[in-house]
Amino acid sequence: MGRAPCCDKASVKKGPWSPEEDTKLKEYIEKHGTGGNWIALPQKAGLKRCGKSCRLRWLNYLRPNIKHGDFSDEEDRIICSLYVNIGSRWSIIAAQLPGRTDNDIKNYWNTKLKKKLMSLLPLSHHRKQASFPSSILQNPPPSPSSHQLYGEYCTYTPMTTTSFPVTTEPLSLPSSNYATTTTSISHPFHQSQDSMASAISPMQQCYYPIRDSMLMFGSEGSCSSSDGSCSQGREIKQEEMGYQSYNDSNNLMLSCYSNMNDGGCFSETLTPLDCDLEEIKQLIRFNNVDDENKTEEKAMYQYYYY
DNA sequence: AAAGCGCACAACCGCAGCTAG
DNA sequence: ACTAGCTGCGGTTGTGCGCTT
Numbered sequence: 001m002g003r004a005p006c007c008d009k010a011s012v013k014k015g016p017w018s019p020e021e022d023t024k025l026k027e028y029i030e031k032h033g034t035g036g037n038w039i040a041l042p043q044k045a046g047l048k049r050c051g052k053s054c055r056l057r058w059l060n061y062l063r064p065n066i067k068h069g070d071f072s073d074e075e076d077r078i079i080c081s082l083y084v085n086i087g088s089r090w091s092i093i094a095a096q097l098p099g100r101t102d103n104d105i106k107n108y109w110n111t112k113l114k115k116k117l118m119s120l121l122p123l124s125h126h127r128k129q130a131s132f133p134s135s136i137l138q139n140p141p142p143s144p145s146s147h148q149l150y151g152e153y154c155t156y157t158p159m160t161t162t163s164f165p166v167t168t169e170p171l172s173l174p175s176s177n178y179a180t181t182t183t184s185i186s187h188p189f190h191q192s193q194d195s196m197a198s199a200i201s202p203m204q205q206c207y208y209p210i211r212d213s214m215l216m217f218g219s220e221g222s223c224s225s226s227d228g229s230c231s232q233g234r235e236i237k238q239e240e241m242g243y244q245s246y247n248d249s250n251n252l253m254l255s256c257y258s259n260m261n262d263g264g265c266f267s268e269t270l271t272p273l274d275c276d277l278e279e280i281k282q283l284i285r286f287n288n289v290d291d292e293n294k295t296e297e298k299a300m301y302q303y304y305y306y
Numbered sequence: 307a308a309a310g311c312g313c314a315c316a317a318c319c320g321c322a323g324c325t326a327g
Numbered sequence: 328a329c330t331a332g333c334t335g336c337g338g339t340t341g342t343g344c345g346c347t348t
Contacts, residue, residue: 016316016342039333055334056317068315091336103316106337111314 013048017057021047025054026062034058060101067099071108079105079113 013021028045035041038051047054060066071079075097082093090102090109097105 014318037333050318052319052334053317059335060316088337102336107315110338 011048012042012050012053014050014053017049017061021049022057022062025049025057029058029062056103060103065099066101068104071100071113075100076113076116079109080117083109 017025024045024047028041032044034055035044038055040051041047042049042051042054045054049057078096079093082089082096086092088106088109090106094100094102094105
């Protein structure tokens, strides 16, 4: 027993929009607004379209100030940075890029940006195990998933190493006082904010501002719509948008990094760290259960953009 | 010239979450 | 507390266009 369809599929038009339909929709919305009811809108506007289709057309194409094509390097970096931090939350990413729609960014990522990064990636380079501290090599993590993450992509670096100047600036976030005492990060395994408090890992309970470096693991947001508004759900916290988590007491960051501006030439300074292995395991494990495939991919991009 | 192919973008689909009744 | 309807989101598919052979 599935959901009732949102409209009578037999009587609605599908496929590309004609200029006449665009005009009708645009004129109607400019005159009357959406009325908070997309389902009823097409009938009122005299369109033989599904309400969802109208909404999508308006949001992705007809609404004012939409930018199309030609993403700048700056936008590339923002997209990559946010993808690393929050994953494929295109609506949230779009909210940070004025004039861009989630659909646009998603398409751009899938068709261009991803390939661009893939082509730059020297897989053999970062797969070398020699990058890991000896303590890690001598005490491999217990779970296969964690081991995979260690073995394939991640390296350990001191938190003072690299800079990535783009991440935070374009975001409409406060520029200081990033430290937070609580978090409301959502996660596939966390069904609600309330359950979050108890489910959150120790590593995630410790959030600090890191303006210029590294990645964070495990945070994921959900709220913004593609028109940039945040109409429901919870607020996106700073740490979800580009600030990183790390274990302060151990002065450790788990990262893979690079500098976008060097054109894909990756210099690493890897220093074995005196770190709490258990916490690292926990962090990696927590990140890794999210989605193994995506984690690999994210780690790869982290490698390039931090 | 035309057929085949690949790419980019637009649009659709199904699901989850929210909310009002 | 439950349910149905609506919205928004992310993944996927369809379509048109340009390039290559």
